[in-house]
Amino acid sequence: MADALLAGRLALVTGAGRGIGRATALALAASGARVVAVARTAGDLETLTEETGGQVTPLVADVGDPDFHRRIEAMDGLDILVNNAGGNRPKMMVDVDDDTLDWMIDLNIRSVYKVARAAVRAMKRGGVIVNMSSQMGHVGSPKRTVYCMTKHAVEGLTKAMAVELAPAGIRVVSVAPTFVLTPMTAPMFEDPEFKRFVYDMVPMNDLPVPDDVAQAIVFLASSRARFVTGDSLRIDGGWTAR
Template identity: 55%
Template sequence: MKPVSELEGKVCLVTGASRGIGKAIAHLLDAGGASVIAVARPSEALDALAEEMSERTTLIGADATSDAFLEQIDGLHRLDVLINNLGTNVPRLMEDVDDGLLDLMINLNIRSTYRISRSAVRRMSQDGRVINITSQMGHVGSARRTVYCMTKHAIEGLTKAMAIELAPRGIRVNSVAPTFVETEMTKPMLADPEFADFVKRMIPLGRLADAEDVARAVAFLCGPGAKMITGQSLIVDGGWTAQ
């Protein structure tokens, strides 16, 4: 991937960084010269990431929903960019969603994003940036995704409210909302031929996004080309939501 030189020297915290979209974002920011703080639960994937990144990278093996992780953010000397990439989805008919699953998705997709953002903006000075990874499902609805759509719509609303509140401090807040990307989370869904065919029919460009498509959108919002963009959602969906 082409380096993004305007990121050089920036301290960028990326959650969910060991796999999929988060890993692609961490790699691109690192290639652009940023000092990346890559956060994920301890795993072989996180260990492998350590071998792939530059010496500027700091890896934190932690539960990003925990109070202990928030204390680590509070202890940072400097933070320029936060990429909120935590989230999960368990597709299920609304009538089959039990309270345990409901609470799990609300806690991970909404509550943790809010808590991490609250801690992070305390460490940011002028020209900070927050980018929330949401979904096209934060703009439309879909069967078997009532909880997921609800949580992603919530983060789109949070993005707008944060942008207004933090603008006087020069902190820009945006979201990147991708369509289906083949990741560890979506692979089982896309293994269903009928569902995979539906997804491709719904994308006018006729293909899934890849993790690098999302990472490049993040890099754009981090850079000077987006200096007057805040409170917006950059939808990387191949045209799904345009229909």
Template identity: 55%
Template structure:
């Protein structure tokens, strides 16, 4: 009897780009991909952070390089990605939020959140996908979305709107890019403890409400997302495209 063989989780010889890679989810995604053999380019505006992160990855035997880049600058994105060898994996992670009630959202809030979470994500993905198509070897694009791309959330109208948009983009991109062997999926985390979210949890009623909604009873950690990134990036997910992998502790189960 010949048993089926589990596809390798390794990414040796592949190139990955992670945006917003200096801290939090982006840094964890970069570390995860490097730990399974990928060469990882860490992109962010903060040269010191991504430089230190790349050095830390290399100190552990990985391959990494920093790329100082403002992903909201579409021309700079096209130039920077066009100057790189084609990537096999994109983790489209850069994002932000400014929690406010719907009645208090300003135009600057709206423009800042949509500009990074949606517009920048769109054109980063487009630039990377064009190079993938030119290279002709397929690839995997992973949008870091949110559980809030599937439900609503208090004081998060603009954020929810952008993440629902990313879920629609994921499905439509998957259809367009499937003939090129490029898979497109999203990851939908629950609340993860990162430098961005830490101030929110200092509000005790908010923290208690979040923990009540996460059925597993705890906040997420960046380590909770690393396996999802590696899975979607590699051959084990060869037939997975146009969908969302929710890492939400059961938040959206009801």
């Protein structure tokens, strides 16, 4: 039954080349969905189709590109959007330059909004939008003023979209992970002080891997979560419960 949970659904996943996005594309495909996996680098996508027996179609695109937004709008029967692409450049607030500020706002807010808007226009029979937030969308943290600001914006967007789009049969939710163990985050944990800070904040004294987040997304995208909208699922091991 689990393999057919999303059978017949068409899903779009941004930032699907690595980490959480890649794990999500694989998990959605394993649950029966046809998946369009989006990333800027073709090399990050080339093995996805092989791994899923053709369930995943790679698409090289930039989430800020208007041509990409038009392609989404033209998709026939889009059912699921996983609005995953995003980024961070940790700096103390007084050291944040305008280029960093603009880059993060453009990637974490503007592109999230524009991709979601395009997806709504393509969802002719209802659907589900999962926005990638963070535990930092619920709390604050040093060196993450801009990141926290953008993820709080994602949480507000999720709530407002959920209310507005419910009559159209579109559910909108967010997932809010803590630090996830990936090749990208591994160098951060080579700093003993940072590693101690993070693990001390998590009551479970552990960190999730990408598939932990991906499986939560599968649940939220499925009919098992049919009455869940406008909410944020925190995958943080208890960080924000303190």
